[in-house]
Amino acid sequence: MTLTTLFTRTAVALCTGAVLSLSFASGHVRAAESSQSTTQGGPAMPSRGDAGPAVVRLQQALAARGIAVAGGVTGVFGESTSDAVASLQRQSGLRASGKVDARTAKLLGLAPTVTVTTSNLPAFGSTGDVVWLLQAALQEQGVAGAGEPDGQFGVGTRAAVTAFQSRRGLRASGRVDEATAVALGLIPAPQKAKVVTAAAAPAKPAGGSFPAYGERSSAVTTLQQQLISAGFTIEGGATGFFGPRTKGAIEALQARHGLAVTGVVDAATASRLGAAPAPTPAPAPAPVAAPAPAAIPSLAAFPMQGKCWFGDTWHDPRSGGRKHEGTDLIGAKGLAIYAVANGTITRTYEGLALGGKSLRLTAPDGTYYFYAHLDSFAPGIGAGVAVRAGQVIGYNGATGNAHEPHLHFEIHPGGGAAVNPFPYLKAIDGCKNTALLPQ
Numbered sequence: 225m226t227l228t229t230l231f232t233r234t235a236v237a238l239c240t241g242a243v244l245s246l247s248f249a250s251g252h253v254r255a256a257e258s259s260q261s262t263t264q265g266g267p268a269m270p271s272r273g274d275a276g277p278a279v280v281r282l283q284q285a286l287a288a289r290g291i292a293v294a295g296g297v298t299g300v301f302g303e304s305t306s307d308a309v310a311s312l313q314r315q316s317g318l319r320a321s322g323k324v325d326a327r328t329a330k331l332l333g334l335a336p337t338v339t340v341t342t343s344n345l346p347a348f349g350s351t352g353d354v355v356w357l358l359q360a361a362l363q364e365q366g367v368a369g370a371g372e373p374d375g376q377f378g379v380g381t382r383a384a385v386t387a388f389q390s391r392r393g394l395r396a397s398g399r400v401d402e403a404t405a406v407a408l409g410l411i412p413a414p415q416k417a418k419v420v421t422a423a424a425a426p427a428k429p430a431g432g433s434f435p436a437y438g439e440r441s442s443a444v445t446t447l448q449q450q451l452i453s454a455g456f457t458i459e460g461g462a463t464g465f466f467g468p469r470t471k472g473a474i475e476a477l478q479a480r481h482g483l484a485v486t487g488v489v490d491a492a493t494a495s496r497l498g499a500a501p502a503p504t505p506a507p508a509p510a511p512v513a514a515p516a517p518a519a520i521p522s523l524a525a526f527p528m529q530g531k532c533w534f535g536d537t538w539h540d541p542r543s544g545g546r547k548h549e550g551t552d553l554i555g556a557k558g559l560a561i562y563a564v565a566n567g568t569i570t571r572t573y574e575g576l577a578l579g580g581k582s583l584r585l586t587a588p589d590g591t592y593y594f595y596a597h598l599d600s601f602a603p604g605i606g607a608g609v610a611v612r613a614g615q616v617i618g619y620n621g622a623t624g625n626a627h628e629p630h631l632h633f634e635i636h637p638g639g640g641a642a643v644n645p646f647p648y649l650k651a652i653d654g655c656k657n658t659a660l661l662p663q
């Protein structure tokens with residue numbers, strides 16, 4: 225695989241999310257997207273004359289490659305889309321047919337992609353996309369000698385696997401066993417049997433009322449968090465006050481699900497948000513008993529100086545079978561990047577293949593926050609340095625395979641798997657704060 229091809233694959237991976245965030249932050253478009261077929265065989269590629277979410281995704285992918293579709297992202301595959309596809313093909317040395325064939329789809333990160341599972345772990349001597357994923361993960365981990373991914377599991381890859389295993393205290397076999405694959409983030413950690421506690425059990429209806437317009441309560445906060453998690457924007461975040469913005473989000477939810485658009489939380493509306501109880505005859509006013517997402521700390525500070533934009537691109541497909549594990553905050557190069565919590569900078573990376581200049585901030589409870597694509601670290605920032613929430617730790621940039629300046633931000637509660645940062649960012653959205661936080 226050439227460097228150019230690699231760049232293309234990874235750049236599309238990061239930038240699709242960015243552009244999506246910029247232009248398609250509304251729940252409406254995301255709803256359309258999520259309805260798109262993503263079956264194992266992959267969605268059929270759109271062709272001239274088609275309209276719909278697959279075309280939206282194609283146009284976004286083109287935009288992410290810096291190829292303008294005249295008229296913008298319309299969801300309609302007309303002449304301008306065909307022209308844009310042809311330009312991409314010309315740029316990439318493919319035949320400029322304007323049709324989304326298999327190679328073009330792959331180039332755009334739209335082709336069906338493989339996922340690593342316990343049954344297809346890459347092995348020495350094998351080739352293909354799972355090997356490419358392994359190599360990309362090794363490179364992303366900064367393993368010395370990982371080299372550029374080429375999809376071929378040779379001696380170099382085996383040496384890199386061994387080096388990674390030694391570093392992580394795993395058996396240094398050079399073989400990608402399950403533990404190694406988990407450590408590399410290629411497969412999820414096996415689920416431990418869940419201890420069913422009262423808190424983890426499905427919420428039982430504790431009372432009859434749903435939050436109403438004008439109310440200020442923890443039940444409203446819960447409702448707002450659910451709306452935000454479901455992708456609806458509530459400007460100002462989960463404030464606990466049921467005002468016009470919350471009503472607007474409820475209306476959007478109702479419209480999306482074909483319910484009567486009243487802005488009032490009734491049983492049907494609540495059930496669409498999950499976990500909300502049906503009303504019971506008992507009149508006792510009690511909060512909607514849906515637990516707030518457990519063990520995820522709220523952020524003490526927003527990670528980026530405004531003006532910025534972000535959308536919910538959690539688990540959006542990325543090339544190479546990866547899923548987006550964070551939120552991309554898009555803003556001008558040089559904007560301040562802030563610590564979101566009191567903690568310690570536990571790791572800095574000068575140049576990850578994907579993440580570029582990156583760092584890890586770890587809070588006392590073990591939760592860590594991963595920041596990528598920084599232009600530079602703030603003076604004095606390095607591994608072992610204690611920081612406080614709101615402190616400038618770096619500056620926004622486009623290092624690594626970022627097509628435009630943005631911060632890729634991840635949350636790993638307790639040091640474990642990443643969770644969707646979007647609702648936590650949305651709850652304290654600081655994108656309009658252009659003034660530097662007091663330092």
Ligand SMILES: [Zn+2]
Nearest residue numbers: 550551552632
């Ligand atoms: Zn990202």
